Amino acid sequence: MTTTQPQLFLVPCSCGEKLRVRGGQAGEKLTCKCGASVAVPTVRQLRQLETVEDASAPQPAAAWTAWQGPLFSIGALLLFVGVGVLVYTRLFSVLPSDELKQRFEVDVKRAMIPVEQLGAADLLDEFNALREQGRTTEFDYVFEQAHSASAAHQTRQLVGNSLAGIGGLLVVAGIAMALATPRRG
Known part of the structure; x- marks a missing residue:
């Protein structure tokens, strides 16, 4: 036509x-x-x-083709879901505090130092810390929970950003194609 x-x-x-x-x-x-x-x-x-x-006649407005509408709709849906995931992640994710993370990193670094390199005062401090606190399974459990929460948070952020990005691109592509396609009369 x-x-x-x-x-x-x-x-x-x-x-x-x-x-x-x-x-x-x-x-x-x-x-x-x-x-x-x-x-x-x-x-x-x-x-x-x-x-x-007639070159002065107004050009017809753009029309949606059969596949541009679904492309736009799918893009809008992905964008909406991606933003929803990001908002949920931001509002409801429970992450360990920065202080807990820093303290854990210090403990891990300290534990990585070979005993032969520690001085007498450091060895006494380590002995007293282990005697008072001990290495409990509760600490390991808390660490695993914090690690799992952090990994889940990062995964949700990645999924949300990906969905929102792909959705945004599809919305823009659908609109751009509709504007570039002349309406058939």
């Missing part, structure tokens, strides 16, 4: 100039640049005259 462009009819004047008229001007009287009065013929007679395309 081809698009139809509005056409102008070329009505000749006695001076040789051709006046551009639309079909709606049939039966009117126009004045040429030379000053002569030119009668615009009837619609039937206009169809027999030479025509040109």
Whole structure:
């Protein structure tokens, strides 16, 4: 199916100039640049005259094709779900405090130092800490829970960002394609 462009009819004047008229001007009287009065013929007679395309006519608005609508809808849905996941992650994720993380990192670094490199005071401090606190399974459990919560948080952020990004791209692509596709008339 081809698009139809509005056409102008070329009505000749006695001076040789051709006046551009639309079909709606049939039966009117126009004045040429030379000053002569030119009668615009009837619609039937206009169809027999030479025509040109009307470049000043407004271009038709963009239309959605059969697959641009679903593309836009899927993109909007993915964008909505991705933003929802990000909001949920931000509001409801329970992460270990920064102080707990820092204390744990210090403990791990301290535990990685070989005993041979520790001085007498450091060995005494380690002994006292182990005697007072001991290495309990509760600490391991808390560490595992914190690690799992942190990993789940990062996964939700990745999924949310991915969904929102892909959804946003699909929405933009759907709109761009709709604007680039001329409406068929």
